Structure formats: structure tokens, C-alpha cells
Amino acid sequence: MSKLCLGTVQFGMKYGVNNALGRQPDKEECYEIIEKALNSGISCFDTASAYGTAESLLGEFSWGRLTPHIISKLSPECPNDDKAVAMKIRKSLQRLSLTKLYGYMLHRGADMQKDAVMAGMVAAKEQGLVEKIGVSIYEPEEALQAVDDNRVDIIQIPYNVLDKRLDKAGFFVKAKKNNKEIYARSSFLQGLLLMKPDEAEKRVPQSGRFIAEFQTIAKAQGYTPTEAAMLYSLCNEGIDYVVFGVETLGQLVMNLSIQKKVDGFSSCYKDFRRFFLDVPREIIVPSLWR
Numbered sequence: 001m002s003k004l005c006l007g008t009v010q011f012g013m014k015y016g017v018n019n020a021l022g023r024q025p026d027k028e029e030c031y032e033i034i035e036k037a038l039n040s041g042i043s044c045f046d047t048a049s050a051y052g053t054a055e056s057l058l059g060e061f062s063w064g065r066l067t068p069h070i071i072s073k074l075s076p077e078c079p080n081d082d083k084a085v086a087m088k089i090r091k092s093l094q095r096l097s098l099t100k101l102y103g104y105m106l107h108r109g110a111d112m113q114k115d116a117v118m119a120g121m122v123a124a125k126e127q128g129l130v131e132k133i134g135v136s137i138y139e140p141e142e143a144l145q146a147v148d149d150n151r152v153d154i155i156q157i158p159y160n161v162l163d164k165r166l167d168k169a170g171f172f173v174k175a176k177k178n179n180k181e182i183y184a185r186s187s188f189l190q191g192l193l194l195m196k197p198d199e200a201e202k203r204v205p206q207s208g209r210f211i212a213e214f215q216t217i218a219k220a221q222g223y224t225p226t227e228a229a230m231l232y233s234l235c236n237e238g239i240d241y242v243v244f245g246v247e248t249l250g251q252l253v254m255n256l257s258i259q260k261k262v263d264g265f266s267s268c269y270k271d272f273r274r275f276f277l278d279v280p281r282e283i284i285v286p287s288l289w290r
């Protein structure tokens with residue numbers, strides 16, 4: 001079973017810090033990418049009602065006899081009302097042409113405080129509309145709250161070689177102990193880790209030296225930035241799925257081939273665990289990028 005989960009925000013709207021394609025891939029390109037992913041052992045797809053046309057696009061894809069694990073997310077605008085949650089889930093199921101979702105997450109950690117929203121999520125699971133419920137977080141505090149919440153089955157986290165916040169908080173040990181299924185996104189930091197350092201510096205001030213150091217260490221150990229960035233997340237045993245995004249079939253094919261290099265990456269992995277222990281938030285939190 002592949003540890004990769006294909007993210008779909010790139011399919012539903014213009015996205016990415018670099019956006020090499022300069023546009024959103026069209027439906028035919030998206031279906032080529034999904035087809036190739038399925039034929040390469042990927043059976044898990046991450047989407048959300050907030051990702052533009054992504055849910056409908058997945059809903060119109062002919063999956064045939066396959067029953068992929070599709071995870072969607074509650075719109076951040078949802079009122080604190082369990083009936084509103086039920087309506088939102090049914091709308092997502094409709095767009096996805098599904099009767100049941102493998103997973104449904106809050107798209108905002110703060111919604112864990114909303115009793116009626118959480119009651120709606122739990123009720124949807126009891127009614128068999130979703131198999132697992134959870135939350136997609138941005139901040140370590142939210143991750144630690146979710147890990148101790150026994151209503152939560154699945155948690156999506158931002159994670160990459162420059163972002164050691166969750167390692168330092170002991171998140172992965174707690175998550176394993178509490179049987180949470182962990183999905184890690186942003187291995188490429190939305191593409192920033194793969195950019196030329198001076199280009200990254202223009203886009204995210206102060207990031208250039210960290211990108212340069214990361215790429216120098218990777219090169220010294222015989223890895224490209226794309227390989228090292230994805231392998232770093234794939235090697236973390238506390239992560240069940242690595243959620244990644246692509247705009248082109250070429251990017252997908254490259255990322256698929258990287259999985260085969262996991263075994264040889266352990267010494268480089270140990271090195272990267274020792275570096276980048278205190279990278280400023282302004283660099284590792286995309287919502288803070290200007």
C-alpha cells in the first residue's frame with residue numbers, strides 16, 4: 001500500500017507559491033494525473049469543499065469498481081449547528097457522487113471548540129456517512145488538542161524538513177499511543193523548498209539561506225531537493241500518509257519514483273533531524289507569506 005495521498009487543491013483552483021504551470025490544470029490533465037496515481041498504487045485522495053471545483057471533478061471521474069479513500073473537509077464558514085454540518089456533508093457526498101466518505105475533517109482547528117459542530121461530525125459517523133472524522137490543523141497547540149480528543153480519528157498536519165514544531169512537541173509519540181491516523185501535507189512547503197534560493201528569497205524574505213542549506217545538504221548526499229523533501233516526510237514512522245500536490249503529470253511521475261528511495265535515505269534523514277530546529281514562523285507558515 002502506498003504511503004502517498006494525492007491532494008487536490010491544485011485541481012480545483014490556482015495554487016502554489018511557484019505555480020510553474022502558471023494556471024490550474026484542466027479536467028483532462030487532472031484525470032490523467034488521477035489515472036496514473038491509481039495505476040501506481042495510490043488509493044487515498046485529499047479534497048475539501050473549499051477547493052473550488054475539486055470535489056465535483058473527483059465526482060465526475062469514472063472510478064469504475066475502485067473504492068478510493070476520499071477525505072473531504074467541512075467549509076470553515078460552517079455555523080455552530082449540527083444540522084448545518086449534516087447538510088454540508090451531504091452536499092460534499094453529492095458533488096463527489098458518493099454515499100459514504102472514508103474521512104471528513106474540520107478545515108479549521110478552532111471548530112473543535114464548537115460543541116454543535118462536533119456533535120454534527122459524530123452524528124455523521126454514527127449515521128454511516130463517514131467512516132472516520134478528524135481535523136486539519138495549522139498550529140501545534142491544535143494538534144496536541146486533537147490528539148487527546150477521543151472523538152478524533154484522523155489528523156492532518158503541515159510537516160516538512162524546515163518545520164520541527166510537532167517533533168519538539170512530542171506529537172507523533174502521543175498520536176501513535178492514541179491510535180490517531182496521521183496525514184502530513186506540505187512536504188515541499190507548497191513548492192518553496194524546490195525553488196532556487198534567490199527566487200525563494202524574493203518570494204519569502206529570509207527563506208533563501210534555509211533553502212540553500214537544505215539543498216546543499218541534499219546534494220552532498222546525492223539527492224535532489226524534491227527527493228529529499230518528500231523522503232523526509234516518508235521516513236517519519238509517525239506519519240501514515242504523505243499528502244502531496246502536483247500541477248502536472250510529470251511532477252506526479254517524479255514524485256511516485258521517489259518512494260522507491262526510502263530505504264537508502266536513513267543517514268540523510270538523521271542529518272536533517274538535527275538541522276533546522278528553529279526556523280522562523282514567517283518562513284514555515286504559508287498563511288504568513290505576503
Ligand SMILES: NC(=O)c1ccc[n+]([C@@H]2O[C@H](COP(=O)([O-])OP(=O)(O)OC[C@H]3O[C@@H](n4cnc5c(N)ncnc54)[C@H](OP(=O)(O)O)[C@@H]3O)[C@@H](O)[C@H]2O)c1
Nearest residue numbers: 007008009016018019020136186187188189190191244245
Ligand atoms: N489546511 C489544509 O487542510 C490544507 C492546506 C494546504 C494543502 N492541503 C492539501 O495538501 C495538498 C498538497 O498541498 P501542499 O500545500 O501541501 O503542497 P506541497 O505538496 O508541499 O507542494 C505542492 C507544490 O509543489 C510543487 N511540486 C510538486 N511536485 C513537484 C515536483 N516533482 N517538481 C517540482 N515542483 C513540484 C507544485 O507547485 P509548483 O508547480 O507551483 O511549483 C505543487 O503545487 C493539497 O492538494 C491539499 O489537498 C491541505
